[in-house]
Amino acid sequence: MMAQIIFAMNSFLNKAFGFDPTIHKKSREITAGITTFLTMSYILAVNPDIFRPLAEFGMDTGAVFTATALAAAFGTLLMAVLAKMPIALAPGMGLNAFFVYTVCLSMGYSWQFALTAVLIEGILFVILTLTNIRSWIVDAIPASIKNAIGAGIGLFIALIGMQNAGIIVSDPATLISLGDITSGSALLALCGLLITVPLMVRKVPCALLIGIFVTTIAGIPFGITQWRGFVSLPPSVSSTFCQFEWNNILCPDMFIVVATMLFLDIFDTMGSLVAICTQAGFSREDGSIPRINRAFMADSIATIFGAIVGTNTTTTYVESASGVSAGGRSGLTAATTALCFVLALFFAPLFLAVPSAATAPVLIIVGLMMVKPIKDIPIEDFSESLPAFVTLVTIPMAYSISDGIMLGVISYSVINALCGKFDKVSIPMWVLAVCFICKYILL
Numbered sequence: 001m002m003a004q005i006i007f008a009m010n011s012f013l014n015k016a017f018g019f020d021p022t023i024h025k026k027s028r029e030i031t032a033g034i035t036t037f038l039t040m041s042y043i044l045a046v047n048p049d050i051f052r053p054l055a056e057f058g059m060d061t062g063a064v065f066t067a068t069a070l071a072a073a074f075g076t077l078l079m080a081v082l083a084k085m086p087i088a089l090a091p092g093m094g095l096n097a098f099f100v101y102t103v104c105l106s107m108g109y110s111w112q113f114a115l116t117a118v119l120i121e122g123i124l125f126v127i128l129t130l131t132n133i134r135s136w137i138v139d140a141i142p143a144s145i146k147n148a149i150g151a152g153i154g155l156f157i158a159l160i161g162m163q164n165a166g167i168i169v170s171d172p173a174t175l176i177s178l179g180d181i182t183s184g185s186a187l188l189a190l191c192g193l194l195i196t197v198p199l200m201v202r203k204v205p206c207a208l209l210i211g212i213f214v215t216t217i218a219g220i221p222f223g224i225t226q227w228r229g230f231v232s233l234p235p236s237v238s239s240t241f242c243q244f245e246w247n248n249i250l251c252p253d254m255f256i257v258v259a260t261m262l263f264l265d266i267f268d269t270m271g272s273l274v275a276i277c278t279q280a281g282f283s284r285e286d287g288s289i290p291r292i293n294r295a296f297m298a299d300s301i302a303t304i305f306g307a308i309v310g311t312n313t314t315t316t317y318v319e320s321a322s323g324v325s326a327g328g329r330s331g332l333t334a335a336t337t338a339l340c341f342v343l344a345l346f347f348a349p350l351f352l353a354v355p356s357a358a359t360a361p362v363l364i365i366v367g368l369m370m371v372k373p374i375k376d377i378p379i380e381d382f383s384e385s386l387p388a389f390v391t392l393v394t395i396p397m398a399y400s401i402s403d404g405i406m407l408g409v410i411s412y413s414v415i416n417a418l419c420g421k422f423d424k425v426s427i428p429m430w431v432l433a434v435c436f437i438c439k440y441i442l443l
Contacts, residue, residue, distance in 0.1 A: 017331030018084030024330050029086075032328025033336025036088050037344075038206040040319035042362050043090045044068060044344055045212055045354040047311065049164070050096045052356070054104060059111045059310075062235030065348050067091075067311035070237070073341035075302025075314045080331035080338065083295040086323050087276055088337045089302050092315035093366055094153040095264055097160055098401045099312040103257055106399050112245035115307050117254060119244060121261040122303030122313070128266075129296040140428035145408045146267055147373035148388035152395030152404050153264075154370025159396050161363025164356035165189035185357040188219050192361040200365070205322075208362050215358035224357055229349035240310025252439060260402040265313050269299050272316040280324045383419050387412035406436040 013019035019029065044065065051064040068091050075089030103114040127133075162168040166186040171177035179186050196211030204210065219225035248254055273296075277289045284290065295316070302314040323333050344351070377388045391408030395401050413433035416424045425433075 013332060017080050017335055019330045019332045024332070025327075026332070028327040029330055029332040030336045032086060032323035032326040033333040034340060035205065035326040036086070036317075036320050036323030036328070036333065037337045037340035038209055039322040040088060040090060040317050041206075041340075041344065042208045042212055042359075043072070043093070043317075044341075044351045046093070046359045046362055047091050047096055048352060049354065049356055049359045050100055050160070051311075054100060054111050057104075057111060058239065060235070060239045062348060062352060063237045063240040063310055065352055066234045066237045066345060067240055067306065067309040069234070069341050069345045070309050071302060071306035071311050071314045073338045074305050075298060076334050076341065077338035078298040078302055079295060079316075080334035082298045083291045084331035085277070085282070085291065085295060086280065086328035086330060086333035087273070087295065087320045088317050088323070088334055089299060089314050090317055090341075091306060091311045092265070092268060092313050092317075094157060094268070094370070094401070095261065095313040095315065096311075097153070097157055098260065098264065101156075101160060102400045102402055107253060107257075109248070109253070109257075110245060112243045113248055113254075114257070114312075115240070115310065116244040116246065116249060117257040117261060118311075118313050119304060119307035120249070120254075121258050121265065122300050122307060124258065124262055125265060125300035125303060126297065128262075129293060129300055140426050140432070141263070141267075141409075142384070142387075142412060142424070142429075144377050144384040144388040145391055145405075145412055147376050148391035148408060149264070149267065149395075149401075149405060151371045151374040152392045153401060154367040154372075155392070155396040156367075156399075156401065157370065158364045158367030161360040161367065162189075164363075165360035166357075167360070184222075185224055185355065188215060188222065188224055188355075188357040189360040191215065191218065192358055193364060196361045196365060208365065211361055212354055212358050215361065216354045219355055219357060224355050225353060226355075228353050231346055232349050234345040235348055235352075237309050242308055243310060244307075252442075256402055256406070256439060260405060261313055263405065264401070265299070265303065265315055269296065269316045272318040272320075276316075276318065276320050276324060279321055280329060383416050383421060383424070384412075387415060406439070409433050410436050 010021045047068045048061045048065045051059060052061055055061050072090035079085060079087050079089055099114045103109050104111055166179045167181060167189055168176050169179040181187060181190060192211055192215030195214050196207060199207035199210055216225050220227060273292060282289055299316055306314040377385055379385045387408050390411045391404045394407050395404030410433050413425050413429055
């Protein structure tokens with residue numbers, strides 16, 4: 001009888017998550033799933049904090065927390081079932097900053113407008129996954145610009161973290177300057193950085209999460225951390241559920257916003273999937289990855305779901321590599337991570353009590369990690385490095401990811417044309433460059 005139960009369970013796990021008892025071990029897969037959750041669970045504290053400036057416009061921070069956890073749980077479970085890979089998803093870093101600080105605070109659109117853009121982007125991602133257009137878009141953007149986009153977003157995220165903590169403040173004479181780092185949130189954030197970095201250097205598991213909570217606790221005596229409890233029912237998402245704005249979907253800015261989200265999502269997802277699948281040994285001899293289209297589909301459907309419940313684009317997390325390192329090789333790992341996100345819903349007071357000073361060190365460290373691609377930019381070739389540099393510096397300095405991408409595409413096309421290197425600029429790049437030039441001239 002027991003043997004039949006075990007056989008039935010293994011049969012179910014194999015069909016649902018690709019778990020093979022002759023190759024995989026349940027305990028190892030479950031441990032790997034928990035490891036992945038602990039490594040990326042910082043998003044449950046960071047994402048609501050990123051969205052906090054929109055609270056005064058009616059986007060409830062508690063609802064964002066619940067939407068973040070639900071999108072992560074749904075997307076990760078979908079990855080487990082569709083692609084049967086040990087890969088987790090959650091609302092993306094960089095994409096959340098674009099949503100809040102570029103679309104809403106810089107361009108002046110409502111958060112409902114931004115959620116509508118996320119929904120449209122998710123639908124388009126589904127269509128692109130069913131066709132070969134996705135590869136066409138990815139191949140159209142030069143590698144130097146792709147690398148600069150990632151590095152520029154890293155600087156942008158780090159800047160946001162330092163501003164939220166008061167390390168960097170506005171200045172009427174120099175635009176920005178160093179804040180008072182000897183007291184208050186700025187001092188606590190710097191202390192949090194000194195706590196978190198040594199943990200990472202020593203390769204302590206869950207270093208980012210530990211750093212967040214130690215810094216949060218340290219802020220209680222100084223009144224920076226407002227303790228709200230430990231366990232409760234999840235905050236309602238009724239205020240953000242299906243809050244779409246349809247009257248602006250045909251405006252030019254909607255095209256720019258959706259295109260930017262789509263580019264960022266495609267590059268982020270493809271890069272993370274390739275890195276994780278290579279580490280897990282899924283890649284074939286020709287470099288192709290089995291079931292990668294299913295992984296893309298899980299990512300795109302999760303983005304649609306995230307927009308419905310009220311959060312930014314959901315994407316594949318490279319932190320899934322921690323679970324792969326722990327031995328995760330099947331969808332059971334991802335299913336375990338998804339279950340952990342569901343359980344985290346009941347610890348909303350704990351995550352929402354985290355102050356900006358505690359999330360700032362994570363934003364700075366994540367920003368550093370995202371700057372890594374800059375080493376792959378050919379600095380000596382000015383036809384490549386100058387457009388990349390324009391992209392890199394515009395994103396943080398103009399406080400706009402979309403402007404950085406647009407100016408990078410325009411400068412790359414024009415500079416290479418003036419240098420007589422017409423063959424380097426693809427037709428899709430010219431189409432994008434002309435569209436972006438018209439946007440600046442006409443709008």
